[in-house]
Amino acid sequence: MRRRLSRPAVAAPPWSGTGPGARRLRFWPAAVVAAVVALAGALLVPTAQAAIACRITYTVASQWDGGFGANVSVNNLGDPVNGWRLTWSFPAGQTVTQLWNGSFTQSGSQVTVTNADYNGTLASGASASFGFNGAWTGSNPVPTSFALNGVTCSGSANPSPSPSPSGPNPSPSPSPSPSPSPSPQPQTGLVGWATQGGGTTGGGNASPTTVNSLSALTSALSSGSAAVIRVSGTINCSGMLKVTSNKSVIGNSGAAIVGCGLNVTNASNVIIRNLTFRNWDDDAINVQYSTRVWIDHNSLSNGYDGAIDVKRASDYVTVSWNRVSSHDKTMLLGHSDDNGAEDRGHLRVTYHHNYFDGTNQRHPRVRFGNPVHVFNNYYRNNGGYGVASTEGAGVLVECNYFENVADPYHLGEASSGPGTLVARNNQKVNSGAGQTGGSVATIPYSYTCDTPSQVNSIVSAGAGAGKINI
Known part of the structure; x- marks a missing residue:
């Protein structure tokens, strides 16, 4: 602290940046690095006509041998929500090891994340985000189904009657927007x-x-x-x-x-x-x-x-x-x-x-x-x-x-x-x-x-x- 230096000119030696200690980068394919998962649902409450609809963005931000970091965004497309609970199941035995901007529990493959006290209220159209680090063995595929307060998310305010991906209609992932988005x-x-x-x-x-x-x-x-x-x-x-x-x-x-x-x-x-x-x-x-x-x-x-x-x-x-x-x-x-x-x-x-x-x-x-x-x-x-x-x-x-x-x-x-x-x-x-x-x-x-x-x-x-x- 409180150290000031002035810099003289420095002569440039020849470039040799590919020596024996230089490493090879591992770039993970885009399909692994980012995935937007949309699934569906609407819930009618008998007395109030309140509806839950949501879109989930699940992004693998980094991955290394045996571990990974991920970000999840919860976008509320339905009526206002006061307190949220997001659930999903990992498809390959992954586990959450630490999480921020929320709290979590995990039982087997199923993960439940609940809001922190400062991000639990979601107006219609609002989003909340949390991040976590996890562990994996063998492979790290992204989850394919999420539920907000017990209702499966669809990415639409209209209920989707076909949560099964087995049909010939390829509509479950209609947004393959190119990755060079300015969003960080x-x-x-x-x-x-x-x-x-x-x-x-x-x-x-x-x-x-x-x-x-x-x-x-x-x-x-x-x-x-x-x-x-x-x-x-x-x-x-x-x-x-x-x-x-x-x-x-x-x-x-x-x-x-x-x-x-x-x-x-x-x-x-x-x-x-x-x-x-x-x-x-x-x-x-x-x-x-x-x-x-x-x-x-x-x-x-x-x-x-x-x-x-x-x-x-x-x-x-x-x-x-x-x-x-x-x-x-x-x-x-x-x-x-x-x-x-x-x-x-x-x-x-x-x-x-x-x-x-x-x-x-x-x-x-x-x-x-x-x-x-x-x-x-x-x-x-x-x-x-x-x-x-x-x-x-x-x-x-x-x-x-x-x-x-x-x-x-x-x-x-x-x-x-x-x-x-x-x-x-x-x-x-x-x-x-x-x-x-x-x-x-x-x-x-x-x-x-x-x-x-x-x-x-x-x-x-x-x-x-x-x-x-x-």
Whole structure:
């Protein structure tokens, strides 16, 4: 924290990003990565003519050996619902291991998810979303039938008399809309390094506590128990507020932390989502001596030092769907050249779908971590540089969109010696060639690269606070 460096020019070595340590990507077919399942129903209540009708979107956001992450959207097409229960059966013995934005039970193959206390009311046409991580063996086919409050969903407000798919009419899936949609929904679940080491669930299914004052927020963050902390309104503060283990810190609509930042130190299993940070006087989010941290869908601007810094042997971190603007030093990974004894073998971080909008440098600036994964980010009008790999770090830079960035990535930075960097499948518009060299360790998790030429529209539409239902 509070470290400023200036960067001299760096000479570019020859490119050699396909060495023996370079990995092969596993791309999962689109049929596995996303599926929209529509089934049907209407329920007439004898005295009120109330009808339930619904559409369910079930998306596999990421998949790895034995595990996967999924997002589910419940769209109410019928009369208003006050309290919902969604049920389905897994076709191949899959299990839910952790879930957010709701609670779940599972008996055999049947899963039941009920709403959280803040997303149980669905007006006609409204939606609620939840996500989960699961386990599978053999195969991971998507469920084909869902029921909302006991009524099978059809994707239509009109009851469908033919739930059986055995007939010749192929109408059950009439919406094969092409996947290059600007909606970021396919990868809003947890992806990347924070899925490793046991995964990241934050406060899990703890009953949410809403805070709207500095004293209430400070108390909730320091609790020794697992907690889901919902921040409401604007909280003004200074310095750094310590975040302890097993916490989900989630902003309600419009929530902002102004003047200070969150310090995740000596902690594990922390989620920070949907918050706006402004005018912090140190770092906005600092992670040190901590593991299994997910920083997602935040907006950050006009601060003093780092927007999101990760340092001091921290590990298993995902930084996703954040928007940073009007700021200089954005994301530092590894704080000092002389901290290698502590940091080597750690500092494994995934940066994906972040929007670096007119920021200057450190997107990220990396020391020691290998492999660090930088994919599907949108770089726009960055005055200094995009990515720097230094001090023996190994960084994979792929499927990003660079627009008006003269120096998209390079090796070494200021007094820091070079690391290695492999770049592939990046889209560059009015941007420099970049500098690469060496090889990078294998990425252990599965993920999906969006089409690089579409990343600017996907990320600008979906990054930042207020761009996700939480």
